[in-house]
Amino acid sequence: MTEIFGVPVQALLGQLMLGLVNGSFYAMLSLGLAVIFGLLGVVNFAHGAMYMLGAYVAWLGLDGVDLTHVQAGSQVLNLGIRFHFDFWTALLVGPLVVGLVGVVVEKLLLKRLYKLDPLYGLLLTFGLALIVQGVFLQFYGSSGQSYDTPEALSGALNLGFMILPKYRGFVILASLLVCFGTWFLIERTRLGALLRAGTENPSLVQAFGVNVPLMVTLTYAGGAALAGLAGVLAAPVIQVTPLMGSNLIIVVFAVVVIGGMGSIIGSIVTGLVLGVLEGLTRVFYPEASNVVVFFIMAIVLMIRPAGLFGKEK
Amino acid sequence: MSWLGHGTQRAGKIVWILALAFLLVVPFVGVYPIFVAQALCFAIFAIAFNLLLGYTGLLSFGHAAFFGGAAYVTAWLLQAQHLTPELAIVGGVLAAAAAGLVIGAIAIRRQGIYFAMVTLALAYMLSFFFLEAPFTGGENGLQGIERGKLFGLLSLENDLALYYFVLAVFVAVFLFVLRVVHSPYGQVLKAIRENEPRAISLGYNVDRYKLLAFVLSASLAGLGGALKVLVLHLATLQDVRWEQSGEVILMTLLGGLGTFAGPVVGAFTVVGLQNYLSDRAGSWTGVIIGCIFVLCVVAFRKGIVGELLAWQQRRAKKP
Numbered sequence: 001m002t003e004i005f006g007v008p009v010q011a012l013l014g015q016l017m018l019g020l021v022n023g024s025f026y027a028m029l030s031l032g033l034a035v036i037f038g039l040l041g042v043v044n045f046a047h048g049a050m051y052m053l054g055a056y057v058a059w060l061g062l063d064g065v066d067l068t069h070v071q072a073g074s075q076v077l078n079l080g081i082r083f084h085f086d087f088w089t090a091l092l093v094g095p096l097v098v099g100l101v102g103v104v105v106e107k108l109l110l111k112r113l114y115k116l117d118p119l120y121g122l123l124l125t126f127g128l129a130l131i132v133q134g135v136f137l138q139f140y141g142s143s144g145q146s147y148d149t150p151e152a153l154s155g156a157l158n159l160g161f162m163i164l165p166k167y168r169g170f171v172i173l174a175s176l177l178v179c180f181g182t183w184f185l186i187e188r189t190r191l192g193a194l195l196r197a198g199t200e201n202p203s204l205v206q207a208f209g210v211n212v213p214l215m216v217t218l219t220y221a222g223g224a225a226l227a228g229l230a231g232v233l234a235a236p237v238i239q240v241t242p243l244m245g246s247n248l249i250i251v252v253f254a255v256v257v258i259g260g261m262g263s264i265i266g267s268i269v270t271g272l273v274l275g276v277l278e279g280l281t282r283v284f285y286p287e288a289s290n291v292v293v294f295f296i297m298a299i300v301l302m303i304r305p306a307g308l309f310g311k312e313k
Numbered sequence: 314m315s316w317l318g319h320g321t322q323r324a325g326k327i328v329w330i331l332a333l334a335f336l337l338v339v340p341f342v343g344v345y346p347i348f349v350a351q352a353l354c355f356a357i358f359a360i361a362f363n364l365l366l367g368y369t370g371l372l373s374f375g376h377a378a379f380f381g382g383a384a385y386v387t388a389w390l391l392q393a394q395h396l397t398p399e400l401a402i403v404g405g406v407l408a409a410a411a412a413g414l415v416i417g418a419i420a421i422r423r424q425g426i427y428f429a430m431v432t433l434a435l436a437y438m439l440s441f442f443f444l445e446a447p448f449t450g451g452e453n454g455l456q457g458i459e460r461g462k463l464f465g466l467l468s469l470e471n472d473l474a475l476y477y478f479v480l481a482v483f484v485a486v487f488l489f490v491l492r493v494v495h496s497p498y499g500q501v502l503k504a505i506r507e508n509e510p511r512a513i514s515l516g517y518n519v520d521r522y523k524l525l526a527f528v529l530s531a532s533l534a535g536l537g538g539a540l541k542v543l544v545l546h547l548a549t550l551q552d553v554r555w556e557q558s559g560e561v562i563l564m565t566l567l568g569g570l571g572t573f574a575g576p577v578v579g580a581f582t583v584v585g586l587q588n589y590l591s592d593r594a595g596s597w598t599g600v601i602i603g604c605i606f607v608l609c610v611v612a613f614r615k616g617i618v619g620e621l622l623a624w625q626q627r628r629a630k631k632p
Contacts, residue, residue, distance in 0.1 A: 043426050112611055118426050119372050120610050123566070126559055127606030134600035250555065254434040257427055287445075294438040298419050301431065305422040 007283055013162040015279040021168050021237060023275020024175035025051075028230040029252045030259065030267040031179055032223035035186070037261045038199045039219045042110060042121030048249030049132040050098050050224045054231025055240045056136065057097050058090035059147050087150035090232050098228025102221035110220065111213075129246065136242035144239025171233050178229065179268045186264055195219065254297040260310020270308060336480055346476035347544060352584040353483045354541040359564040359576030360490055361533030366562075367571035368494055369526045370506030374429045374558050375416065375436025376534050381552030382439060383409040383535030388455040388548035389448050398461045398469060402539040409535020410528055412439065417527030421520055424509070433555060440553040454549035458542055469543060479540050486533060491573060493529070502526055534561075556599075563602065566609050569616030578617050 002009045029047060036044050044050075065083040085093060105128065113120045153167040186192035198205045198215055206212040231245075238244060259270030274293055282289040300308060336353075340346040358380050365371045387405035390396045396404070416439075420431040443449050450456070460469035469475045493499050501522055504512045513519050542548050551557060560583065568579025583602075590598045609616070615623060 037426075043430065109607065109611055116614075119429065120614070122372075122374075122426060122429055123562065124607060124610040126562075127603045127610060130556075130559065130603030130606060131600050134597070134603055138596055138600070246555070250434055250437045253430040257423070257430050257434065290441050291438045294434050297431070297434055301419050301422045 005284070010162060012283055015283045016276060017162075017164065017168055017172075017279075019276040019279020019282070020272065021171050021275070022278060023272040024172050025230050025234055025248070025271075026252055026255050026275050027179050027268045027271030028175050028226055028233075029248070030255045030271050031182060031264065032226035033252065033256055034261040034264065034267045035182070035226075036220055036223040039195060039202075039216055040110065040114070040121070041118045042113070042125065042220075043118070043253075044220075044223065045122055045125035045249065046105070046128040046132065047125075047223075047227050047252065048245030048247075049129040050101065050227040050245070051231040051234070051248060052136065052240075052242060052245035053101065053132065054094040054098050054228030055147075055235040055244065056140075056231075057094040057228070058087065058232040058235040059145055059240045061085040061090045061093060062087070062147060087232075087236070090235075091229065094232035095225035095229040098231070099221040099225035102224030103217055105224075106217045106220040129249075133242050133246060140242060142241060142243060144241045147235040147240055149236040167236055171237065174233060175230070178226070182226070183264045183268070251293055254293045256307075258293075258297050258300045258307060260307025262307070263309040266307075266309025333484065340473055340476055346472050348584075348588065350476045350479040350544045351541065352581045353479050354537045354544060355561075355564065355584050356577045356580035357483055357486050357537035357540065358534050358561050359568070359580045360486060361530045361537065362561045363565045363570065363572075363576040364490055364493070364533070365526055365530040366565060367575070368499065368506065369502045369523060371421075371523065371527065372425075372429045372562075373420075373432040373527070373530070374555070374562070375432035375434075375439075376531070376561055377553050377555065377557035378416070378436035378439040379409040379413055379531040379534040380538035380541075380561070381548070381550075381554075381557060382412055382443065382538070384538035384542045384548040384552050385443055385449050385455065387539040388458045388542045391458050391461060391542070392455060393448065396461075397465050398463055398543055401461075402536065402543075405539035405542075406532050406535045409538070410532040413528040413531025413535075414524070417524050417531065421523045421527065433558070436553070436558060437555060440550070440555075443553050444550060449548075452550065454547060454551075456547045458546045458548070460543045460546070475543060479544065482536070482540060486536065487573075487577075490533070494573075498522070498525075559606070560602070563606050563609065565616075566614075567605065567616055569618030569620075569622070570614075572616070572618045572622065575616050575618040582617070 004012060029051060033044055033047055036042060061083060062085075105125075109124060109128075110121060113124060149167045153170050156163045156165045157169065158164075184192075186195060194205065194210055195215065198210070198212055202212050234244070255271055255274050256267070258274065259266045261267070274296065277296065278289055278292055281292040288295070336349070339349050358376070362373070362376050365373055365376075383405035386408040387401045390401035390404045391398065394401075416432060416435045419435060420428050423431055444451060460475060462468050463474075463478060467474055469478060494502075501512065501517055504515075504517070505519055505522060509519060538548075538552060541552070564579035564583045565576050566579070567582060568577065569575030586605075587598060587602075590601060594601060613620070
């Protein structure tokens with residue numbers, strides 16, 4: 001078997017692939033964070049919780065949600081609803097549910113904070129993350145639930161030089177598609193132009209007759225929906241647990257600091273590259289794979305404090 | 314100027330003396346001294362955090378690393394190196410100061426929201442270290458730590474002796490921070506909080522001021538963590554996790570950001586609430602803490618002490 005630096009090529013490619021999968025999640029999440037931060041000036045700490053929520057929607061859908069016998073105190077309610085949906089439906093339902101949660105959060109809470117220091121937005125969403133995580137811990141415990149890979153994507157492709165599990169390939173393609181779709185929407189359409197204008201000067205855009213508050217709500221919901229979609233996509237490759245989001249969000253924050261939140265392409269590229277670097281570290285120096293992203297962050301801060309793609313104010 | 318914000322006025326002094334008198338007699342009025350001692354440790358932690366956020370305007374989201382890190386080092390020095398408690402505490406505080414110097418030096422390269430994210434990420438990295446390092450006992454942490462004898466003479470296994478030791482340290486920390494905030498150095502910190510570019514243009518080396526504030530705050534946070542080891546006989550992963558960093562933010566915010574009494578009131582409220590809830594609400598405690606957090610940010614940003622101050626000022630304005 002061929003080897004590079006004493007590591008079998010198969011294992012190396014396998015870890016690279018896994019790194020790309022993780023990188024896809026980093027990219028989708030940091031993209032959502034960047035879009036929200038751009039218009040709202042809020043760093044959404046609840047992004048991890050929304051990712052987790054997406055995964056749970058998928059898992060609950062497959063498991064089946066039965067609301068025909070709901071215990072409410074001593075009474076049994078019959079709501080007459082029974083959900084059951086597969087992975088493909090979850091790809092739609094997950095982002096939709098999480099997006100709706102986003103609408104509620106923005107309308108009810110975040111809206112009150114726009115005139116204040118952006119730190120309050122971070123603190124508010126931190127509290128929200130604690131609540132969501134706590135509620136899910138209460139109902140589902142901290143142990144992981146596994147989600148079966150959809151049948152059409154189970155199995156693996158033999159590419160000749162490596163074996164590629166179909167689902168991993170699908171995740172990478174799907175997230176690339178979503179990321180570049182978002183990029184296209186923001187950089188190449190009229191709606192995106194309004195969004196960018198709103199980021200620069202909201203009151204001027206409002207004066208032109210654009211409904212800026214609605215745009216803000218939809219932006220937050222959109223960013224949340226991206227996190228929800230990432231969660232659905234992640235469900236088959238990781239264990240679904242209430243804590244899956246809080247661990248990831250800190251890594252994604254580091255990714256955002258490295259890339260700088262100024263550019264869409266920057267978030268996507270940084271996310272993917274860091275995923276791959278993490279994968280490589282897992283091959284060559286596994287002990288450091290959990291912390292390599294933070295090391296890179298420290299180095300980038302030393303050399304280029306504004307981040308790789310960020311603009312110095 | 315009012316009594317809660319300033320310790321200099323006569324009415325203010327009376328309130329503080331009453332509070333101190335209360336803390337001195339607390340063990341004799343039926344309150345469990347270990348509980349109060351624990352709250353005092355968190356109060357030191359919150360005071361340290363307030364020095365950074367309330368007076369310098371820097372939101373660190375990784376302060377648990379210093380609190381919990383110092384706790385681990387102190388516990389290890391006591392258990393494995395058999396040092397006396399005061400030396401173990403000094404060791405813990407020095408470790409926290411060193412960690413603060415490194416993390417602070419990296420984090421102050423960014424401002425505002427990025428500063429918060431960088432401190433969070435670096436502290437998270439440190440929590441991996443404490444999970445994996447050979448001397449920290451992994452998931453279990455270090456347990457059954459003996460308090461030992463202070464200066465080799467006074468046994469702290471006696472809860473009352475321990476309580477008064479912790480109280481003495483707390484009072485010292487409080488007076489120290491009061492002094493720092495009112496010193497010329499503290500005035501520069503407030504200038505940085507209000508308008509950083511202006512402080513720079515006035516010729517202050519802002520980065521050095523911020524770094525010193527960060528190291529001071531990290532060391533004091535470490536002091537709180539080190540004392541907590543003596544009080545509870547253990548050092549655990551929970552103390553270095555990001556949830557703990559969030560908790561100290563809540564204490565400071567709930568009590569009143571940028572006031573002297575705020576962090577103390579906030580720490581006693583949160584620790585008391587947790588004790589009260591852990592029996593009754595069990596694992597819902599986290600959710601309830603989250604709800605208080607959200608409420609605080611949305612509707613109660615001045616905090617308990619801040620609202621009292623505002624109320625007092627409104628009353629003073631009326632003829």
